[in-house]
Amino acid sequence: MASRYLEDWTVGERFETPPYTLTRERALAFANEYDPQPFHLDDAAAAASIFGRLSASGWQTVSITMRLIIDLGMFSGPGVGLGVDNLRWLRPVYPGDSLRVVSECTEVRATLEKPNGVVTFRNEAYNQNDVKVLSYVAIMLVNKRPTPSP
């Protein structure tokens, strides 16, 4: 996907990322550092939890969606996140699962005097069985195309 400025985005436009497979090692490393709850770290505790088996931290799964989107190289200049609305973790993600992101541009807002504008996307992550595991609205600050010097 070619690198894009604010002017290149159109509401309704969709894109999709390749899949990312989450290893057990990476799930444990993330949970150890940021979400050290027994059901993210220990097989026996996970088996007794509502997840049934070791599951990944939701903060890791949403971070993976960021990685997948950044790897597409769509943003000209920084893809700066201003915020996120309506993040919902819909299904557990387990080590070995592969996630891909389907994204739709839902709003483009430009301000005349500013060198950038705001583009919002509805991002949805699906696992290898095409089950939607999470969704959110990302609010991104995106650069306008530089005007050539006179």
Added chain:
Amino acid sequence: MASRYLEDWTVGERFETPPYTLTRERALAFANEYDPQPFHLDDAAAAASIFGRLSASGWQTVSITMRLIIDLGMFSGPGVGLGVDNLRWLRPVYPGDSLRVVSECTEVRATLEKPNGVVTFRNEAYNQNDVKVLSYVAIMLVNKRPTPSP
């Protein structure tokens, strides 16, 4: 803070975490894995960006708030996140910054027939200069107190 069930939460209740200091090494490790944008990885690129110097990924800073809250040990059984609303990254977070979370319980919802309910919190993270760097509403599934067997 003592471990809590659904019945123990009251709207308006507030708690605060100790601080967490983000090292440059951890900021780079997270960015490499989940948010590999030049301004999170390279000092020169960061100096030329709107951040002015190397800044942490917003997904890392919000993950740190999770770690700080989990470390308080408040949730009896899993602290399962259902979702997040109104996440806003208000200020950059730089390596060396210390973050702490101030949280307020904003809603407690119980359903008679279910073994758990929903508690929402407004979480705000402040840096070492008491500047608010991010805020969000966390929607958590929390267990009810088990009823003793007859």
